[in-house]
Amino acid sequence: MSSQHPEQQAEQAADRVPAPRDADPRELPVARRGMFGARTTGDTSGYGGLVVHKPPKASSPRPYGGPEGAAESGVFDEVADELERVLPEFGDAIERVVVHRGEITFHVRREHLVEVARKLRDEPHLRFELCSGVSGVHYPDEPGEELHAVYHLLSITHNRRIRLEVSCPDADPHIPSIVSVYPTNDWHERETWDFFGIVFDGHPALTRIEMPDDWVGHPQRKDYPLGGIPVEYRGAEIPPPDERRSYV
Amino acid sequence: MSPSTKYTEYDAYAAEEAAEGRVFDVGGQDWDQVVAAAEDLGDERLVVNMGPQHPSTHGVLRLILTLDGETVTECRVGIGYLHTGIEKNMEFRTWTQGTTFCTRMDYLAPIFNETAYCLGVEKLLGITDQIPERAQIIRVMMMELNRISSHLVAIATFGLELGATTVMLNGFIEREYTLDLFEEITGLRMNMAYVRPGGVAQDLPSGALSKIRDYLDRMPKRIQALRKLMDANPVYLARTKDVAYLDLTGCMAMGITGPVLRATGLPWDLRKSQPYCGYETYDFEVATETSADVYGRYLVRMKEMEESLKIVEQCVERLQSVKGPVMIEDKKIGWPAQLAIGADGMGNSPRHIAHIMGTSMEALIHHFKLVTEGFRVPAGQAYTTVESPRGELGVHVVSDGGTRPYRVHFRDPSFTNLQATPAMAEGGMIADVIAAVASIDPVMGGVDR
Amino acid sequence: MGLEEKLPSGFLLTTVEQVAGWARKSSVWPATFGLACCAIEMMATGDPRHDFSRWGMERASATPRQADLMIVAGRVSQKMAPVLRQIYDQMTEPKWVIAMGVCASSGGMFNNYAIVQGVDHIVPVDIYLPGCPPRPEMLLDAILKLHDKIQNTKLGPQRAKQIAELEEAKRRQLPLLGQGTV
Numbered sequence A: 001m002s003s004q005h006p007e008q009q010a011e012q013a014a015d016r017v018p019a020p021r022d023a024d025p026r027e028l029p030v031a032r033r034g035m036f037g038a039r040t041t042g043d044t045s046g047y048g049g050l051v052v053h054k055p056p057k058a059s060s061p062r063p064y065g066g067p068e069g070a071a072e073s074g075v076f077d078e079v080a081d082e083l084e085r086v087l088p089e090f091g092d093a094i095e096r097v098v099v100h101r102g103e104i105t106f107h108v109r110r111e112h113l114v115e116v117a118r119k120l121r122d123e124p125h126l127r128f129e130l131c132s133g134v135s136g137v138h139y140p141d142e143p144g145e146e147l148h149a150v151y152h153l154l155s156i157t158h159n160r161r162i163r164l165e166v167s168c169p170d171a172d173p174h175i176p177s178i179v180s181v182y183p184t185n186d187w188h189e190r191e192t193w194d195f196f197g198i199v200f201d202g203h204p205a206l207t208r209i210e211m212p213d214d215w216v217g218h219p220q221r222k223d224y225p226l227g228g229i230p231v232e233y234r235g236a237e238i239p240p241p242d243e244r245r246s247y248v
Numbered sequence B: 001m002s003p004s005t006k007y008t009e010y011d012a013y014a015a016e017e018a019a020e021g022r023v024f025d026v027g028g029q030d031w032d033q034v035v036a037a038a039e040d041l042g043d044e045r046l047v048v049n050m051g052p053q054h055p056s057t058h059g060v061l062r063l064i065l066t067l068d069g070e071t072v073t074e075c076r077v078g079i080g081y082l083h084t085g086i087e088k089n090m091e092f093r094t095w096t097q098g099t100t101f102c103t104r105m106d107y108l109a110p111i112f113n114e115t116a117y118c119l120g121v122e123k124l125l126g127i128t129d130q131i132p133e134r135a136q137i138i139r140v141m142m143m144e145l146n147r148i149s150s151h152l153v154a155i156a157t158f159g160l161e162l163g164a165t166t167v168m169l170n171g172f173i174e175r176e177y178t179l180d181l182f183e184e185i186t187g188l189r190m191n192m193a194y195v196r197p198g199g200v201a202q203d204l205p206s207g208a209l210s211k212i213r214d215y216l217d218r219m220p221k222r223i224q225a226l227r228k229l230m231d232a233n234p235v236y237l238a239r240t241k242d243v244a245y246l247d248l249t250g251c252m253a254m255g256i257t258g259p260v261l262r263a264t265g266l267p268w269d270l271r272k273s274q275p276y277c278g279y280e281t282y283d284f285e286v287a288t289e290t291s292a293d294v295y296g297r298y299l300v301r302m303k304e305m306e307e308s309l310k311i312v313e314q315c316v317e318r319l320q321s322v323k324g325p326v327m328i329e330d331k332k333i334g335w336p337a338q339l340a341i342g343a344d345g346m347g348n349s350p351r352h353i354a355h356i357m358g359t360s361m362e363a364l365i366h367h368f369k370l371v372t373e374g375f376r377v378p379a380g381q382a383y384t385t386v387e388s389p390r391g392e393l394g395v396h397v398v399s400d401g402g403t404r405p406y407r408v409h410f411r412d413p414s415f416t417n418l419q420a421t422p423a424m425a426e427g428g429m430i431a432d433v434i435a436a437v438a439s440i441d442p443v444m445g446g447v448d449r
Numbered sequence C: 001m002g003l004e005e006k007l008p009s010g011f012l013l014t015t016v017e018q019v020a021g022w023a024r025k026s027s028v029w030p031a032t033f034g035l036a037c038c039a040i041e042m043m044a045t046g047d048p049r050h051d052f053s054r055w056g057m058e059r060a061s062a063t064p065r066q067a068d069l070m071i072v073a074g075r076v077s078q079k080m081a082p083v084l085r086q087i088y089d090q091m092t093e094p095k096w097v098i099a100m101g102v103c104a105s106s107g108g109m110f111n112n113y114a115i116v117q118g119v120d121h122i123v124p125v126d127i128y129l130p131g132c133p134p135r136p137e138m139l140l141d142a143i144l145k146l147h148d149k150i151q152n153t154k155l156g157p158q159r160a161k162q163i164a165e166l167e168e169a170k171r172r173q174l175p176l177l178g179q180g181t182v
Helices: A006-016 A075-086 A110-122 A185-196 B003-009 B011-020 B031-041 B086-090 B098-102 B110-125 B133-162 B165-186 B208-230 B234-240 B248-254 B294-321 B350-359 B361-373 B413-418 B421-425 B430-440 B444-448 C016-026 C037-045 C081-090 C101-106 C136-151 C156-172
Strands: A030-033 A051-053 A094-100 A103-108 A130-138 A147-155 A160-168 A174-176 A199-201 A231-233 A236-238 B045-050 B062-068 B071-078 B339-342 B345-348 B380-388 B391-399 B407-411 C069-073 C096-100 C127-129
Touching (some): A075 A094, A075 A110, A075 A160, A103 A110, A110 A147, A110 A174, A130 B413, A147 A185, A147 B391, A185 B413, B086 B098, B110 B391, B133 B165, B133 B208, B133 B430, B208 B294, B294 B430, B339 B350, B407 B413, C037 C069, C037 C096, C037 C136, C096 C101, C127 C136
Parallel strands (some): C069 C096
Antiparallel strands (some): A030 A051, A094 A103, A130 A147, A147 A160, B045 B062, B339 B345
């Protein structure tokens, strides 16, 4: 390190400092450090100080296209236009729209979720009758929106799928329940509460569903260990999978 | 101690009393009072716990039934007795190893779990259209064979739960013949981990096609025999007709898919409406019934088995002419080894071992990297679905760009469909609860994951 | 020499222990206790191809109170563990346990927060059956091995002695590897 030019050192030091967070603290979490993912001394490539940030979270540009591609406007644009038409507070409610791998994601602000879901279900040109449940995802690296609830909606009438994504901070893990719109989410929301600790306000009976009632913690969060035991095999001991040396 | 003093001690009881009517606090000495008071009220509410260990709950399912006589007035479902943490476990394994875990979720439909997961990974990798045709045909064939075996177990256990051992024995022996094919092709009867991201683990062994053809000759007659046994059997009809009715509106609200939905008359089958693995090129029909009861669901399952046989037949035809690899050409993703059967079981083929150990250092490094570290999947999320024997099996795959899944969530049809149990059972007889649960055909491994 | 010399032909001599063992093993009633994938293979063991009614086992006991064999078929979750123990306690003596499959035997591939790492943490296990899931033939083999065990079970004080002997043998058993180094 000492053989390096002072300017280079300063640059590297600047790289190690987390990205400045002035306007939006959620900007640019770190995607990767180092070259090969090694956290210990294993990386001898000289890229140990490399910090790759996640790309900024931006909306996809129009046209959104459809499941087969975004070259020209397609069904995703139809859904977005229709939703914009029937939802007066569309600009407020929908944070971003992301189209990736032929799937469209509406990032919905949590306070507008129930209204958005109701419109999506009831408007004749939307008609997303079937909700495929909610899937929780925990991003501990994204301050202010650690917990995500992801809903997949299916319209049998129009044969389309869209995805809604709602986030909430870990400090205030509340998301309104959409059981009143999609009764099928009853168990799914209980499961997401059980595994991630997201409180679905307005759920008729938000209790644990998979784990025993007296269980402590929410086991599928990233800060909850996998919880295995070391396995002894013919005198040698193997740690559980989450404590092994790994590439990630 | 009089009851009134007790109530003041426990405020919660007082509140409960206000909400739900009189609460009896049985201390032991006051049993006569309690009985007398219950007689005055005139209700004979009985709360029965069924499961999680019960011969007719279809796995470790717990039902808490409130009975008035033999009529179920309230039904609550308790699950979680088989929660395995598979989704969390997958986060600590490579993308390829993930198939080994997810295959054990819905253990009656392992191939569907694997395929749904692999389709998700392939979508994130952007290689959906690079999967070799032969691999796709094999996937379809395996899925349809699996659908048959799964429906056979559904019907067999249904019979067993209603007390008909003949049905069970007949169903299971046919399943054995289906499993023989699985064993021939994948090496395992269940939990095969055969479908992998990029294709399938290995090509069909020689002679497999002729075995499948024998199976195709035999099976229609056997399904016919099952139909003869049950379709018009008066005892069977009495237990299934107009039992556990759930119409289309109810199905939509509850998110029900699969045979239960199709028994209401809606021909919603993802194989037709949102085809994957090339299902659009096969000729088959979507089975529907309009009775929306247990019998209708049974008929849908029978019909689906017959349609599946048709698809398998077309697959066999295609597999004769379509040759080629069964794993994606891209060596950065495709599993490097070709498996072969040795004296001590299945493993890497001797040719591959000779290649990496003897002739090519680069191949050895590549093999080592791909097997231990795995491939990286671009960051993003994808949701893929397949029509499993029980309905829409959805997989939500999230990647952070690493060699392991960041999060995998399975939307298992059994989990969602089981929510309909109260809707089907309440107001009916207690014996019909069994029929209702069995007609949903939940697999607890899939429910609890 | 003894009494047996003077017996007329057609008589068979045995011990009470052997008779009791023979009676017990000839018709073991398993509790229907299916948990996961292995339960399907356990049911398949009852199908016409494998047919465990050949050993008088087709009468799967719906109530644990009339069962004497518990086949723990599948992964035991933390939530199921107390239920399993209660069912075991409800079974009448003598009773035996087969841990079917690796999950029941050791937790198997599910080394995580949800699964009990081997059902022997909860109930005593007589036979450990590996496989994921074991084939029906393997289950039959385990059942036959259990029959052997039942047949040779002693009674009364002899039983206590037998247990002590087995215990001692286990205690003296050395790990297979690392004997030289430790």
